[in-house]
Amino acid sequence: MNKEDHLDLYRKMYLIRLFEESCGENYSKGFIRGFLHLYIGQEAVAVGSIDSLEEKDYIVTHYRDHGHAIARGLSTNGLMAELFGKETGVSKGKGGSMHLFDSEKNFMGGHAIVGAQMPLAAGFALASQYRKEDSVTMVYFGDGATNQGTFHETMNLASVWKLPIVFFLENNFYGMGTSVERIRSNGKSFSNMAEGYGIPSTIVDGMDVIAVKETTKEVVDKVRSGNGPALIEATTFRFQGHSMADPAKYRESSEVDEWRKKDPVESFPEYIISSNIASKEEIEDVKKSVEDEMNAAVKFATESNEPDLESLSKDVYL
Amino acid sequence: MAEITLRQALQKGLSEAIENDPDVFIMGEDIGAYGGAYAITSGFLEKYGPDRIKDTPISEAGFIGAGIGSAAAGLKPIVELMSISFSLVGFDQIVNMAANIRYMSGGQINVPMVIRAPTGAGMQLGATHSQSFETWLCEVPGLKVVAPSNPKDALGLLRSSIKDPNPVIFAESAGLYGTKGEVSEEYYEIEIGKAEIKQEGTDITLISYGHGIPMINKVSEELAKKNVSSEIIDLRSLSPIDYDLINNSVQKTGRALLLDTARKNGGVMAEIATNINEDSGDYLDGPILRVGSEDVPWPYNRKLEQHAMSSVPKIMNKIEQGYSL
Known part of the structure; x- marks a missing residue:
């Protein structure tokens, strides 16, 4: 990894952070409504893992999807406009925060029923296998989704059919307000579950963007070469509540403080500077350009038009 | 053929x-x-x-x-x-x-x-x-x-x-x-959303789909014995529904009997009945009639199951009561 690679990883993580902070602010102002789940704290997971994918690979994710969308390079204008419910949004203002799509970038949603994205993702992998293409499908899910039947059905299906799919578990230790200790029957790591289906698994520090990137690359390469599915578990933490409606009373502030010490958006630029990979000024330049991009995105979303009423009945049947 | x-x-x-x-x-x-x-x-x-x-x-x-x-x-x-x-x-x-x-x-x-x-x-x-x-x-x-x-x-x-x-x-x-x-040996398709008039008639429109159609055919034969001419519509598509064809027929006959093979409560025929009421209400000579399966879980016993299903006598009874035909 050269200097540009490092700065690019930082740029994307900082962009997600600012995007999410802006979402929170605009939610408070009433410009964004509905359920809003922020990715703050988990930036290194999406950025590191998606950096290891190729354009031809499919991404399917859950409702906390802003980070993956930004890491995949969806336009921040289109994303913010979607959250503002505008016609210029990535899903024309019809999807909202939990249903972001960009088929040109093989970003296949944004799915808001916990675990429901997993069978769908297996279908993209099945299509690649059927066409004898070497694209890989990456499906993101949280620790909460591991208790859905769809998780187990899809792991079995993928293993039986040797599908080119990577199950990417973002373990942030809380399914909404319920900690993993309270719902995990074997009391051990999620990798045991993967082993039960004959699927190899790896655990990675989800606060370390380089570790996530390297681990994902290694796993994706194996899956791409036809070895069947694999599971990656990234341990991470959301610094804020489950959604904007959640004051997070179910956890101690000391736990949040411990995780904040590992904040990748703070620690990664420090590492870049202290390792003499790039200068403080270069980091500042990245920050400035990201701040400009976010200001432009909010301006674009604010100034865009709402969908016209005729669009209500469009896009339902082809 | x-x-x-x-x-x-x-x-x-x-x-x-x-x-x-x-x-x-x-x-x-x-x-x-x-x-x-x-x-x-x-x-x-x-x-x-x-x-x-x-x-x-x-x-x-x-x-x-x-x-x-x-x-x-x-x-x-x-x-x-x-x-x-x-x-x-x-x-x-x-x-x-x-x-x-x-x-x-x-x-x-x-x-x-x-x-x-x-x-x-x-x-x-x-x-x-x-x-x-x-x-x-x-x-x-x-x-x-x-x-x-x-x-x-x-x-x-x-x-x-x-x-x-x-x-x-x-x-x-x-x-x-x-x-x-x-x-037909020749290639053909049937457009989704298009119902079919299986039999033309003048006195009553009989509407159903799937395995309701053989039963509707028998009802039509029974009605013919009483000199009642029935028009039979096979919906073929339940979504979208061919309301044009249905309303044209009902406006001609002035009567409609809807047979649902599913349970009557909340069935697709309730939706069709409402649509007929809204679009053809002025043409009706009486209430729109609806027969469906009984609103119970399906029983195993043959006698009970047959009784839960619609039948020709049930439908005839409904028509006789509804229209005095």
Whole structure:
């Protein structure tokens, strides 16, 4: 990894952070409504893992999807406009925060029923296998989704059919307000579950963007070469509540403080500077350009038009 | 013209789709080595191989969802369910995913997929295997729902369903698989959303679909004995519904009897009755009549099951009371 690679990883993580902070602010102002789940704290997971994918690979994710969308390079204008419910949004203002799509970038949603994205993702992998293409499908899910039947059905299906799919578990230790200790029957790591289906698994520090990137690359390469599915578990933490409606009373502030010490958006630029990979000024330049991009995105979303009423009945049947 | 069974019509439609379009594949429980619970895909695995004829684990949510994903990636999966009652296990995938994805992605992603499923009571399969959930699925925008009553319609609708860029629920009356009928050797399709007048008449419009049609035919014969001329409409598509054809007919006859093979409560015929009332109310000579199955879980005992189903005497009784015919 050269200097540009490092700065690019930082740029994307900082962009997600600012995007999410802006979402929170605009939610408070009433410009964004509905359920809003922020990715703050988990930036290194999406950025590191998606950096290891190729354009031809499919991404399917859950409702906390802003980070993956930004890491995949969806336009921040289109994303913010979607959250503002505008016609210029990535899903024309019809999807909202939990249903972001960009088929040109093989970003296949944004799915808001916990675990429901997993069978769908297996279908993209099945299509690649059927066409004898070497694209890989990456499906993101949280620790909460591991208790859905769809998780187990899809792991079995993928293993039986040797599908080119990577199950990417973002373990942030809380399914909404319920900690993993309270719902995990074997009391051990999620990798045991993967082993039960004959699927190899790896655990990675989800606060370390380089570790996530390297681990994902290694796993994706194996899956791409036809070895069947694999599971990656990234341990991470959301610094804020489950959604904007959640004051997070179910956890101690000391736990949040411990995780904040590992904040990748703070620690990664420090590492870049202290390792003499790039200068403080270069980091500042990245920050400035990201701040400009976010200001432009909010301006674009604010100034865009709402969908016209005729669009209500469009896009339902082809 | 050749006379074939509805099962053979489906086999013909599925075979030609596999042979003519490399994007088409069939997936479901025991459709391959076993040959299909109702033997629709018997011999297909041997002929077309495991890539095109995919046996699945018993994981309806898993393989319905995988079908949806593969369709979203551009393939044309035909997913077979052993029973439409089993659709409940994959309902989240059918409704939240297959039906919604196009809309919530702002039109970016299509799901060109067919879900075939046997439906209907009458074979003593008990409460969990005898239901007719095609009527539930009619409520969901984004899904199309078809239900053929004869071999000709089965083939024509199957061809249209496979070509359709939207997800289509293809409800097959399990009791009709052996029904014979003439099917043209020439290629034809039947447009989704178009009902058919099976018999022209002047005094009453009789409306049903699927295995309701053979019963409606008998009702028509009974009415003819009383010099009542009935017009018979086979809906063929339950979503969208051919309201133009229905209202034109009712405006001509002034009377309508709607037969639902599903339970009467909340059935698709309630929706049609309301539409007739709104659009043809002024033309009616009496109330719109509706007969459906009893609002109970399906019983196993044959006598009870037959009693829970609609019957010619029940329908005749309804007509006699409703219209004094």
